[in-house]
Amino acid sequence: xxxxxxxxxxxxxxxxxxxxxxxxxxxxxxxxxxxxxxxxxxxxxxxxxxxxxxxxxxxxxxxxxxxxxxxxxxxxxxxxxxx
Numbered sequence: 001x002x003x004x005x006x007x008x009x010x011x012x013x014x015x016x017x018x019x020x021x022x023x024x025x026x027x028x029x030x031x032x033x034x035x036x037x038x039x040x041x042x043x044x045x046x047x048x049x050x051x052x053x054x055x056x057x058x059x060x061x062x063x064x065x066x067x068x069x070x071x072x073x074x075x076x077x078x079x080x081x082x083x
Contacts, residue, residue, distance in 0.1 A: 003074055008062045016061045018071065020078055030061060 007014030017029045035043070063071060 003070075005061065005063060005067055005071065007060075008064050008067075014061050018074060024078075026075065026078055 002017055002019045005016040005018070006012070013031060015031045018026065019029070020026045034040075
């Protein structure tokens with residue numbers, strides 16, 4: 001089962017997919033905004049030489065009250081069915 005959550009800004013670059021498998025694991029995939037090719041090359045070279053951001057790579061998604069309740073319901077249902 002896959003559930004798609006779009007950000008309140010309605011940008012398709014800000015989305016999250018919640019899925020689960022038969023073994024009871026829940027997966028949350030958050031789309032990261034793609035960088036321009038030059039920035040990706042610079043990041044790759046920096047990574048090769050061991051330089052990384054101490055903060056990692058992040059993107060955000062803002063869930064409104066309705067979507068927040070939907071996410072809580074999905075996770076609650078999943079937790080209850082696996083107990």
